[in-house]
Amino acid sequence: MPLPEYIKKDYKRTRTMKGSWYLTSYKYKFNLSRIKEYLKGLKNGILLGLKCRSCNTVSFPPRLICGRCLVKPDQWVRLPETASIATGSANYDEEDKKREHPFPVIAVRQDGADTALIHNISDDVDFNSIYIGMPLKVVWAKERNGLYLDIDHYEPIEDPAIELNKKEGSVD
Amino acid sequence: MANVQPAVISAGFCEHASKRSDVNMAELVNEAVEDCLNKAGSVEWKDIDYVINGNMPAFEGANMPELWMTDHMAAKNKPLLRVTTGGTTGGSVFVSGYYAVASGLYDMVLAVAFEQQSCGNTTVGLASVALGELSIYPSLGYEATRLRRNMGAGAAIGVASYQAMNYMRRSKATEEDLARVVVQNRRNAAKNWWTHLKMPTITIEDVLDTPYISYPLRFGMVCPASDGACAVLFTTEEKAKQIADVPVYINGVGSYANEPAIIGVDCGGAGQTDPCEQLGAVKSAELAYSQAGISFPNKEIDYAEVYSPFPNQELQWVERVGLFEPNSAPEAYLNGVTALNGEMPVNCSGGVNSTNAIGASAMERPAESALQIMGKAGNQVPKTVHTALGHGWGGAINLISHVVMADEPQRKFK
Numbered sequence: 001m002p003l004p005e006y007i008k009k010d011y012k013r014t015r016t017m018k019g020s021w022y023l024t025s026y027k028y029k030f031n032l033s034r035i036k037e038y039l040k041g042l043k044n045g046i047l048l049g050l051k052c053r054s055c056n057t058v059s060f061p062p063r064l065i066c067g068r069c070l071v072k073p074d075q076w077v078r079l080p081e082t083a084s085i086a087t088g089s090a091n092y093d094e095e096d097k098k099r100e101h102p103f104p105v106i107a108v109r110q111d112g113a114d115t116a117l118i119h120n121i122s123d124d125v126d127f128n129s130i131y132i133g134m135p136l137k138v139v140w141a142k143e144r145n146g147l148y149l150d151i152d153h154y155e156p157i158e159d160p161a162i163e164l165n166k167k168e169g170s171v172d
Numbered sequence: 173m174a175n176v177q178p179a180v181i182s183a184g185f186c187e188h189a190s191k192r193s194d195v196n197m198a199e200l201v202n203e204a205v206e207d208c209l210n211k212a213g214s215v216e217w218k219d220i221d222y223v224i225n226g227n228m229p230a231f232e233g234a235n236m237p238e239l240w241m242t243d244h245m246a247a248k249n250k251p252l253l254r255v256t257t258g259g260t261t262g263g264s265v266f267v268s269g270y271y272a273v274a275s276g277l278y279d280m281v282l283a284v285a286f287e288q289q290s291c292g293n294t295t296v297g298l299a300s301v302a303l304g305e306l307s308i309y310p311s312l313g314y315e316a317t318r319l320r321r322n323m324g325a326g327a328a329i330g331v332a333s334y335q336a337m338n339y340m341r342r343s344k345a346t347e348e349d350l351a352r353v354v355v356q357n358r359r360n361a362a363k364n365w366w367t368h369l370k371m372p373t374i375t376i377e378d379v380l381d382t383p384y385i386s387y388p389l390r391f392g393m394v395c396p397a398s399d400g401a402c403a404v405l406f407t408t409e410e411k412a413k414q415i416a417d418v419p420v421y422i423n424g425v426g427s428y429a430n431e432p433a434i435i436g437v438d439c440g441g442a443g444q445t446d447p448c449e450q451l452g453a454v455k456s457a458e459l460a461y462s463q464a465g466i467s468f469p470n471k472e473i474d475y476a477e478v479y480s481p482f483p484n485q486e487l488q489w490v491e492r493v494g495l496f497e498p499n500s501a502p503e504a505y506l507n508g509v510t511a512l513n514g515e516m517p518v519n520c521s522g523g524v525n526s527t528n529a530i531g532a533s534a535m536e537r538p539a540e541s542a543l544q545i546m547g548k549a550g551n552q553v554p555k556t557v558h559t560a561l562g563h564g565w566g567g568a569i570n571l572i573s574h575v576v577m578a579d580e581p582q583r584k585f586k
Binding site: 012013014016019021023026028030031032035039059060061062063064067086087088089090091092102103105107109113114115116117118119120127131132145147148149150 | 193194195196233296299300303304307308309312313314315318321322323330333334337338341383384385386387431438439440441442443444445446447
């Protein structure tokens with residue numbers, strides 16, 4: 001059975017009024033206690049991951065709680081400067097249209113860590129040449145201040161797997 | 173699992189379009205409710221015990237729309253619940269309808285999900301979701317341009333393009349395979365009355381001619397932003413047998429959440445290093461199948477509706493929910509297995525790829541599956557559908573809802 005008749009509309013267009021909403025007026029709170037050690041490490045050129053003693057998962061950058069075990073990880077481990085691409089995409093932004101090729105954005109998995117981190121690859125790398133599993137190396141910023149971008153970007157290094165595959169005649 | 177066997181007796185839609193300037197949000201919902209009640213035979217709005225409502229919060233700037241539209245969805249003097257879980261909202265509203273009937277407290281439950289995206293600003297809405305996590309980055313040394321570039325690629329389309337990258341590497345799918353999915357969806361949508369993007373003559377070349385939005389996804393592959401609403405009527409097994417010609421029984425429901433998006437939580441690392449793995453979908457499908465007594469989903473399921481705003485996701489979901497072997501979906505699409513007259517029709521309504529009213533999308537999937545079983549769907553498959561599934565995805569690329577429905581009540585081993 002249909003609803004009562006009075007709800008039925010008797011016009012073609014609605015009247016539209018404008019409103020606005022200021023997102024920047026909100027306040028967000030963060031617990032950064034766990035990051036201090038990590039940032040101190042960056043300042044000294046050391047990469048630190050946080051390891052959960054229960055499941056041995058290493059998070060880089062550190063996370064407050066291990067979701068699998070619901071405990072606070074507290075073991076700092078030093079990670080090598082090498083990493084690999086976990087996934088990637090390209091940004092076709094207005095400003096980036098001036099560039100020859102699109103701006104690559106990659107998720108990096110630091111060797112020895114189990115988590116991914118969104119970061120950048122060297123400017124001269126063509127987006128079409130990147131692939132998942134591509135080995136990378138950290139490029140430090142000229143001035144290290146103990147902040148997130150002390151790792152300025154990642155640069156590709158030679159991939160031994162490609163040579164190996166060529167020898168064995170594998171297609172992939 | 174439930175003591176009371178919940179059933180769906182009707183599902184209604186309103187006409188979807190990019191701008192429904194002739195109605196406001198409440199009237200949009202009313203159209204879907206009216207269509208739902210019209211299809212429900214002898215049910216009157218007085219018979220409804222309980223109303224559940226949901227849409228994506230903050231996308232239209234109306235924070236308590238359920239109060240505004242109380243009269244329009246026949247909820248006056250009735251218990252009312254609002255559910256919002258981001259992109260999965262519709263799926264969660266559907267699951268809540270199932271719970272309300274299964275609990276034995278309510279006999280006739282109306283679930284409504286809607287979105288009027290032309291009213292709001294989707295970018296602001298998405299920003300309100302992400303701002304909480306991203307606002308800390310500038311104080312940790314991230315300059316504005318770099319943050320916009322890096323995290324801007326991590327919004328809905330960015331997340332999907334990460335998934336596409338990983339899926340294409342795993343399955344060796346090409347861009348042509350992605351375009352083929354789009355063509356199938358848009359052509360199906362042309363035969364369905366309520367859909368948004370109707371393109372009966374679109375070809376693979378047309379899709380591949382459009383520019384990239386975010387590699388490897390092109391403009392022609394991306395879902396539209398629609399205005400629309402969906403309503404579903406739930407009831408018990410006994411009542412459904414009296415009211416409906418073909419009652420549709422909900423036999424299994426699974427809803428899992430995975431690790432959040434690739435951006436990471438509290439500026440830590442993201443646990444999902446492979447965004448196309450989607451353990452949440454695998455788990456919720458397993459749970460729903462075990463409740464419904466389905467051991468071989470690829471043989472026992474006749475029809476599937478999966479939540480795929482982007483074509484790579486359709487290929488990925490049909491594999492994760494067990495309809496196809498891993499990495500075999502592109503071939504199945506090439507061979508027409510998933511077409512309207514194929515062995516395993518998928519998204520014959522046109523899918524989210526053709527119509528995306530965000531809050532309603534995840535409910536339109538099980539609703540459309542139910543209509544296919546009833547034989548009342550807009551683009552009805554020629555074969556008889558006995559068992560069908562509806563799947564929803566959303567949140568921070570992590571929240572899954574999975575519903576299995578059939579024309580027979582679930583087998584009870586007691």
